[in-house]
Amino acid sequence: MLTITQATYDAIVAHARRDHPDEACGIVAGPEGSDRPERVIEMINAAGSPTFYEFDSTELLELYKEMWARDEEPVIVYHSHTATEAYPSVTDVKLASEPGAHYVLVSTREHGNDEGPVEFRSYRIVDGEITEEEIRVVETLSSTES
Template structure:
């Protein structure tokens, strides 16, 4: 199960709407071993694409250095789908390489950059196996 604050959910959805129709992506870091997402880190989608996202390689190195320095890990890795459902694609699964992370997908296909309904779902992806999990939103 993913336990995440309303504030962080809002931040992810806001980022997804801002970058619509391109995919938005980022990380929420938390203390190592805590399973608690705390520090919101929106990342640039180096692919700037409606169909693909990728952290820039230098941004990626800096991100992991920063997390190492703070004894953090990527608790949540999020990205948006802008015209399909919030479910990991084959490409998402092929790339997934943090077995301990919660992979959050947001879909903005219904309302795009505007307010309104959105999908927000969380998954673990381990050795190519996708498992959806419950999301508990904390006040």
């Protein structure tokens, strides 16, 4: 199960809406080994595409250096789908290189940049296997939650 704060949920959804019609992408970092998504980092979609996302390699390298210095790891890797459901594509599965991460997808296909419900789903992707997981949204993460 993925447990995230309402603020993290809102930040991911706002980023997805803002970048629509292009796919948005980013990482939520947390303390190493904690499974606590605490710090939302919006990334640039280097592909600038409505059907594909790609992290900018220089930006990603700098982020990893920063996370290592802060004893953090990517707890969530997120991106949006602008015209399809929030389910990992074949390409998404191939790009899933963090076996411990939660892969969050947000579909903005119904309302685009406008207010309205979005499809927000989380998956574990390990060795090409996709497993959907429950999401629990809370106001704050307690020190025992992960």
